[in-house]
Structure formats: C-alpha cells, structure tokens
Amino acid sequence: MKRTMNSSRMISRRNFLQAAALSAAALSAMALTGCGSSGSGTASSAAAGSGAASGGTTYKVGIVNYVDDASLNQIVASVEARLDEVGAERGVTFNYADYYSNAQADQSNLNQIGADLVADDVDVIVAVATPSASTMLAAVEDTDIPVIYSAVTDPVGAGFDTLTNMTGTSDALNTEAIMNMILAVNPGITEIGLLYDLGQDSSTQAIADAKAFCDENGISYVEKNGTTTAEVQMAVEALAASGVKVVFTPTDNTIMTAELAIYETMIESGIQHFTGADSFALNGAFIGYGVDYVQLGEATADMVVELLCDGKTIADMPYRTFDNGIATINTETCAALGLDLETVKAAIQPYCTSVEEIITAEEFE
Known part of the structure; x- marks a missing residue:
C-alpha cells in the first residue's frame, strides 16, 4: 500500500482540480436538471474519498x-x-483523495502542501508525524482550518497541547519498558548503542529517557546519528566497528526509512536492533515495540468525524495516547542472530501486553 507523490503533481494539483471541476460542472449542466447542491458547498467529487451515499454532505479532508x-x-x-467506513454509515463523503500529499521528508514540499491545502479551503488537515504537524500549524495561521495530527510522539514538547486549533493522537513510546526488554534478553549487558536522527523531534525525549535508564543501571552508551539513509548506513557501520551488540532506536522516521538498508549489516555484525514501532521489525529489525498504528489511524479518523460531524471542538478533544503494549519479533532476524524465539518471547513477555511475530517485508499488506 505504498503511496508516492512527485513534486510536479503536488505543485500542480490545485490547477488540475480546478480544470476538472469546470469540466464536470459543464457536463452536469448539460446532463442534469433540478439537482440542488449537497453538502458543505465544496466542489469536490462525491466519489473521491469514497464511503458515502450520493446526495450527502462532502467534507474536504487534507491528509x-x-x-x-x-x-x-x-x-x-x-x-x-x-x-470510508464512517462515511458509508452516515451517508457523507470524506474527500481525502483529492487532498492527499506526501512530502517525502522535504520541508519545501511541506510548505507548498500547506499553502495548497489552505488555498483549497479544506475542512480539516490530518498531519502525520511531527514535522507535518508543525508545518501545517504554521500554514493555517490566520485561518479557521483545524489540524488533527497523528503519530506526534511528544505533543507537549512540541507545544501542541495548549493550542485551540490543533489536537490529535500520540505514539509516545514507553522507553523504560523497551529498555527492560533489552536487559531481559541480554542479562549483564554493559553497553548499548543509540541510533537516531538528531533532527527528529520524535526521538528527543525517548533518547533522553534511554540515557537516564542507562545511567541508573550502570550501562554505557554509544551514540550515532544520521539524517539520510547514506548517513545512517555509515552510523551503523560505526556502531558495528565499536563492538556494540544491542542498538536502540525510538520512533524515528529517518531510521525507519533506512531500516531496509541497514538490517542486514546489523545481523551480520550480531547486533540486536530494538526499536519503537512494529514497522521496524517488518523491515528487518530484531524487535519493534510500541503502539498499534492501525488503532492510531482509526482513532485519528474518529477525531476528524467528531470534529466535522458531531459538533465537537478542538477544546472538547484533548490529544490521545495509547497503551504501548505490543512487541513484535522478526522471526527471521531472531534466527539469523542465533537466538531462540521462545526464549526471547518468554524474556520480554513481562514488559508488554502481547507478543507478535513477523517476517521481513517491504510494506504492510
């Protein structure tokens, strides 16, 4: 379900939609009579975004x-x-298809996306990850467009918790639990590697918590950073050269993007990569621990529905957090590291609500 978007499509999207809308309007004028407009007065196609009965209200949802x-x-x-599910139930359309963009981790793309969505006068913006949320917040300044974020690890640290036009869902990581898993699998460990991007807000608090845990337990740590996949690869090589056998990464988007490029080096070097999301494990890491991202997405969508359909305001919906209880083991990586799966499961079970197994793949089905 991988979704990509090149810059030319992103920048020209609004002009294309305007042309399509004019064409559709001309066809409708010739083909239909006595059809009153439905919904919120948008020009969006009722089919876009799907999940609605014809004739219902249409909401423009930027993602x-x-x-x-x-x-x-x-x-x-x-x-x-x-x-889509709620739209079908309620007979309304949430048109996200015309207003979806992927910034590809490029700030200039984010700025352009924000400007486009404001010009499109969307009803709400769903911003996925902290950099998206920060940029969309700036974009909607002096407008009444609300922002609902998803996967913001530290809403308080980002300054989002007291805003009147922004709320959402957090994937905050229980760092102590995953550090305890590391100790359970590796009794007597004396050194841990920390791999993250210094520029990722999602890593800041978790790395600080990991360092505090290490200090309290007499464990030294080796820090390596990267802002691109190539830099992350070099960081991993440096960690391997240092001799560390366990590396911790929180919910860091830069490292997540690079995981498929680094997991084999980790395995070859005998490094156990403990990470802050199951998606890392899908892409080859030893263990991912954190929130259920399906649940996170559903809760984010529910907040959109409450805001647009149920008359709630941002003030009625403080940001939401979730039980960080799911540990996901990559069974192929576990075997390649020479570890017994059942022994690992028994060791980490006290620190999570469930243990799941996965094998390496490029994307969730």
Missing part, C-alpha cells in the same frame, strides 16, 4: 504524510479506511 515508511503509510491507510 499530509511526512515520508514513505511502513509506519506512516499504515497510519494513512487506516485513517482513510476508517473515514
């Missing part, structure tokens, strides 16, 4: 994905599926 990775794509798919 902004920060980058293609398994976690964020899974959230987008879950948001869309839930909006």
Whole structure:
C-alpha cells in the first residue's frame, strides 16, 4: 500500500482540480436538471474519498504524510479506511483523495502542501508525524482550518497541547519498558548503542529517557546519528566497528526509512536492533515495540468525524495516547542472530501486553 507523490503533481494539483471541476460542472449542466447542491458547498467529487451515499454532505479532508515508511503509510491507510467506513454509515463523503500529499521528508514540499491545502479551503488537515504537524500549524495561521495530527510522539514538547486549533493522537513510546526488554534478553549487558536522527523531534525525549535508564543501571552508551539513509548506513557501520551488540532506536522516521538498508549489516555484525514501532521489525529489525498504528489511524479518523460531524471542538478533544503494549519479533532476524524465539518471547513477555511475530517485508499488506 505504498503511496508516492512527485513534486510536479503536488505543485500542480490545485490547477488540475480546478480544470476538472469546470469540466464536470459543464457536463452536469448539460446532463442534469433540478439537482440542488449537497453538502458543505465544496466542489469536490462525491466519489473521491469514497464511503458515502450520493446526495450527502462532502467534507474536504487534507491528509499530509511526512515520508514513505511502513509506519506512516499504515497510519494513512487506516485513517482513510476508517473515514470510508464512517462515511458509508452516515451517508457523507470524506474527500481525502483529492487532498492527499506526501512530502517525502522535504520541508519545501511541506510548505507548498500547506499553502495548497489552505488555498483549497479544506475542512480539516490530518498531519502525520511531527514535522507535518508543525508545518501545517504554521500554514493555517490566520485561518479557521483545524489540524488533527497523528503519530506526534511528544505533543507537549512540541507545544501542541495548549493550542485551540490543533489536537490529535500520540505514539509516545514507553522507553523504560523497551529498555527492560533489552536487559531481559541480554542479562549483564554493559553497553548499548543509540541510533537516531538528531533532527527528529520524535526521538528527543525517548533518547533522553534511554540515557537516564542507562545511567541508573550502570550501562554505557554509544551514540550515532544520521539524517539520510547514506548517513545512517555509515552510523551503523560505526556502531558495528565499536563492538556494540544491542542498538536502540525510538520512533524515528529517518531510521525507519533506512531500516531496509541497514538490517542486514546489523545481523551480520550480531547486533540486536530494538526499536519503537512494529514497522521496524517488518523491515528487518530484531524487535519493534510500541503502539498499534492501525488503532492510531482509526482513532485519528474518529477525531476528524467528531470534529466535522458531531459538533465537537478542538477544546472538547484533548490529544490521545495509547497503551504501548505490543512487541513484535522478526522471526527471521531472531534466527539469523542465533537466538531462540521462545526464549526471547518468554524474556520480554513481562514488559508488554502481547507478543507478535513477523517476517521481513517491504510494506504492510
């Protein structure tokens, strides 16, 4: 379900939609008579976004994905599926298809997307990941367009928790739990590698928590960083050269994007990669631990529905967090590292609500 979008499509989208709308209007004028407009007065096609009975209200829902990775794509798919489901139940249309964009981790793309969505006068913007949320917040300044974010790890640290036009869902990581898993699988460990992007807000608090945990437990740590896949690959090689056998990465989008390029090096170097989302494990990491991103996407979509259909305001909907209880083991990686699956499961079970198994793939089905 991987979704991509090149820059030319992103920048020219509004002009294309305007031309399509004019063409559709001309055809409708010739073919239909006595048809009153339905919905919120938008020019959106009732078919776009699907999930609605004809003649119902149409809401324009902008969805902004920060980058293609398994976690964020899974959230987008879950948001869309839930909006389709509710739209069909209520006889309304949530038109997200005409207003979806993927910034491909490019700030200039994010800025353009925000400007386009404001010009399109969407009813709400769903911003996936902290960089998307921050940019969309700036874009809607001096407008009445609300922003509902998803997968913002630290809403308080980002300053989102007290805003009157923004709320959403958080994928905050229980760092202590995953660090305890590391100790359970590796009793007596004395050194841990920390791999993350210094520029990712989603990593800031979790890395600080991991360092505090290490200090309290007499464990040293080696930090390596990267902002691109090539830099992350070099960081992993440096970690391998240092001799660490366990590496921790929180819900870091840069490392997630690079996981398919680094997991084999980790395995070859005998490194157990403990990470902050199941999508890392899907892409080859040893263990992913964190929220259920399907649940996160559904809850985000429900907030959109409450805002647009149920008369709720942002003030009525404080940001939501979830039980970080799911540990996902990549069974292929586990075997390649020479570890016994059942022993690993028994060791980590006390620190999670469930343990799931997965094999390496490029994307969630």
